[in-house]
Amino acid sequence: MNIYLDNAASTKIDERVLDAMLPFMKEYYGNPSSIHKEGKYLKVLVEEARETIASFLGTKPKEIFFTSGGTEANNFAIKGLAFSNADKNKNHLITSTIEHPAVLDTILYLKKFGYSISLVAPGSRGFVSPAEIEKLITPRTLLVSVMHANNELGSVNDVKAISNICKKNKVVFHSDTVQSVGKMKVSPKESGMDFMTMSAHKIYGPKGVGILFKDENIRIDKYFHGGGQERDMRGGTENVPGIAGLKKAVEILKESMDADIVHYNHLKEILKTKLSSVFGENVEFNSGVENVLPNILNVSFNPYKMKIPEALLPVLLDLKGISVSGGSACSSGSLKPSKVLIEIGKDEKTALSSIRISLGRFNKEEDVDALTKAMKEILNV
Ligand SMILES: Cc1ncc(COP(=O)(O)O)c(C=O)c1O
Incomplete structure (x- = not known):
């Protein structure tokens, strides 16, 4: 063995999660957008899952968007904010050199669209210094993105201190919390995060499903243009078995x-x-x-x-x-x-x-x- x-x-799927998913691959195969009873049943499941996750994270259900995982959630937040930004003076983004590529490469890609980027190196234990971030903020800074916990070292950043600096300077704060969820209390509201992301397969759930939390006061562009799902922010038929699995994985975490x-x-x-x-x-x-x-x-x-x-x-x-x-x-x-x-x-x-x-x-x-x-x-x- x-x-x-x-x-x-990635984690082994918890048997209880698998059991919660199977009915949505066998018996309940409808489309949540359909108006008949099969569709409505699935719509209810999707909204219940949103509520479960929102209550676990201490957010409003409407601040939770289902995605295909952590990578998409990070792309959704960062590109969505950058592309919706009408203020051409706000063209500066700050992140750390030890972000997961889902954040670092997304931010570097935005150079192509006129954004300038500042990168902060961590200290010897892998912490990103809030003071270093503060030094880099200018009136042009739109976004700071610093991961909650690093995936290779496990170092947990002082996101509250970073978010306070962002609030003071009217800068949006995004934190990749893919590794920290389930390993410590993660509360986007208490930590002052405007965006946070999670992925089911890191918490004994299935691959290919996750969420973006977006504070209700932040405006971003829609991610996938399509059938109007996820309150018209992310088109595409919902991954219902995945969402059922994520819901169960979060219920287990609560316990x-x-x-x-x-x-x-x-x-x-x-x-x-x-x-x-x-x-x-x-x-x-x-x-x-x-x-x-x-x-x-x-x-x-x-x-x-x-x-x-x-x-x-x-x-x-x-x-x-x-x-x-x-x-x-x-x-x-x-x-x-x-x-x-x-x-x-x-x-x-x-x-x-x-x-x-x-x-x-x-x-x-x-x-x-x-x-x-x-x-x-x-x-x-
Ligand atoms: C910190 C961090 N962010 C994002 C991701 C990507 O998540 P997903 O595999 O759900 O796309 C990972 C995966 O290892 C990660 O460790």
Whole structure:
């Protein structure tokens, strides 16, 4: 049996989520926009799901838009705002160098449409400094986008401080919360986010569905022109089974998030203790101790003290039946050093001798034991 320690890339679907989805693939196959009873039944399900998610996040249901996942939700917010912006003087966007490509590449693309971009580098633990953001804001700044938690390090940014700076300067604030939802309390209203995004497959739900939260006072352009779905902001027949799955995944989180967090922290502590006892000073935890997600541990093995097959650690672990991420979180096929690790000051050799372990609801103590044992064998310690 494979041991899966790559839950920040995607999670195993919870059986209860799968059960909640199946009827919408078998019996209830209508179209939510149809006027007959099959259609109406599905419309009710979609609106109930919106309410469930809104109540979980503490927002109004009309501030929730269903999307095909985190990538689309980020594109929707950023491009929607940029394209609706009639004030040609507001042509400046700020983001960090360690955003997920769904944010970074979207913002860089907007150069083509006349926007100027400022990028902020993180500190050595992967935090984006609110003061650095403030220095870059000008009267022309339209948007600041800073992720809540980084997908490779788990570092959690002080989004409240950043949003306060944005409010003071009348700048819109977007935060990619794809990794933080379910791993800590995420409240867009309390944190002062104008936009936030989530993805079902990171919280034991299905792939291909997520949401954008948009504060009701922010105006953006519609994303897909089409049949007027999602209050005419995102055309296209709704992914009803996916939405049913997301609803169930959120209902489960409401019940089990606290226990999940205790479980992640417990496994992470065991993992750190075991790795330290085997590798001593030759292992470095790149994820900090404070303001960090409970489920992510990014680890570098010292390539100057041990013989490390560079970039191959995830491949060698895979051969031993253990799945983790290496080079880059979302495109782990790549053998390039992780951009995030380089941005926080690691040299190339060290970055290529690093792995990201991300724990999930279904992991057990044996899994972290197996990882430590496998690393010991691979590095001949
Ligand atoms: C921080 C972050 N944002 C966005 C995404 C993309 O989400 P999705 O796979 O739902 O498009 C990911 C996926 O890894 C992520 O980690």
